[in-house]
Amino acid sequence: MRESTLWLLHIITGLLLVLFFAVHLAEFSALVGGAGYEEGLTYTLLSERAQNILYTVFYIVFLATVTYHANYGLRVLLIEWLGGRWEKAINILLILLGLAAVLYGSYVTITFHLMSVGV
Amino acid sequence: MAVTKVVEKEKEVTITFRIQRYMPEKDEKPYFKEYKIPITRGMTILDAIAYIQERVDNTLSFRASCRMGICGSCGLLVNGIPRLACQTQVLQLNTTVVELRPLPNFPIVKDLIVDFTGFFEKHRSIKPYIIRPDVSDLSDLDKEYIQSPEEHLMYLQFSYCIKCGLCYSACPTTYTDELFLGPQALTQAYRYSADTRDNGIEERLLIVDNPHGCWRCHFAGACTMVCPRGVDPALAIQLLKKEIAARRFGAKPRRELAKLAPPPKEAKPRPNIPKPPPPSV
Structure with missing residues (x-):
């Protein structure tokens, strides 16, 4: 893949993250209401929210976006730090790490959703 | 006295x-x-x-x-x-x-x-010469290209490069990534691409659009600080990124290739002016 494609994805995911983070904060504060973080954040509340499939999908997409954005930034740092000759190894390592993070995160989110809807 | x-x-x-x-x-x-x-x-x-x-x-x-x-x-x-x-x-x-x-x-x-070998290899890799669709344009010595002063200014400062390697030695990215093309080669890639006589921009953008090309530059600006000729390589690299990004967003460059002008046949030289020597090339 051309470097500009990766760079463009980095910029797009960066913009998306601003949007996703705003949505995350907004729906979170709507969820806990005026109760505050300590009292408002209960298992029952989160479990109720997880019943909605849209939230599950949203958080998986959010996770994938964060993972790509962070890993691209990390790749730039690592290529500079270790030198250009390590580029292939760095790419493989970061792709594996990213896939692991997204798969594990999705597994947790989906399991929680299934638990909440009582499957 | x-x-x-x-x-x-x-x-x-x-x-x-x-x-x-x-x-x-x-x-x-x-x-x-x-x-x-x-x-x-x-x-x-x-x-x-x-x-x-x-x-x-x-x-x-x-x-x-x-x-x-x-x-x-x-x-x-x-x-x-x-x-x-x-x-x-x-x-x-x-x-x-x-x-x-x-x-x-x-x-x-x-x-x-x-040893400047690697430096010159990187310079050569970006095709630092005028690329014309018709190669015979370059051998037609009687004609010249039509280029306006504004078009000339688009690349003039970058053509002052003397390949002294100061920007390359000051660049922190070149220090850490030995495969990085370096500010000199990237600047020359822009210099020839911005020239209206040249038609090789797409070829050169493909060369610089790689993990060790213009995207590795993070704009430290050390190259511009040390250039003894007043060239601004940091600017040229950002302009290269801009050219690539514009293409990725689907923007079509609207630049016309400079045409060859025929020699002014009607003009008559004033009397008593000696003739120029014949072309040596």
């Missing part, structure tokens, strides 16, 4: 030169040697090292040619900053100790001489 003009002798200042020495066959690693020499107003670093080589230590090696900032041979690390030895006056440095080292980011050949 005859007027005698008294020429006052220039004041001499003794300056210590700490020069990095290295003979690969003999020395395990580079070391510093000190030379104390008299400096007068106007003496450049190049004058000083030539003085040392002629009168103090004839084993000192350095590279120089034109001694007026055109050839780009005498780049050195002067007190930690890459400079042309011929363009740097010793007294203007305002120190009593001047440290001279070979340019960083280049392999050392001997003493102050570095």
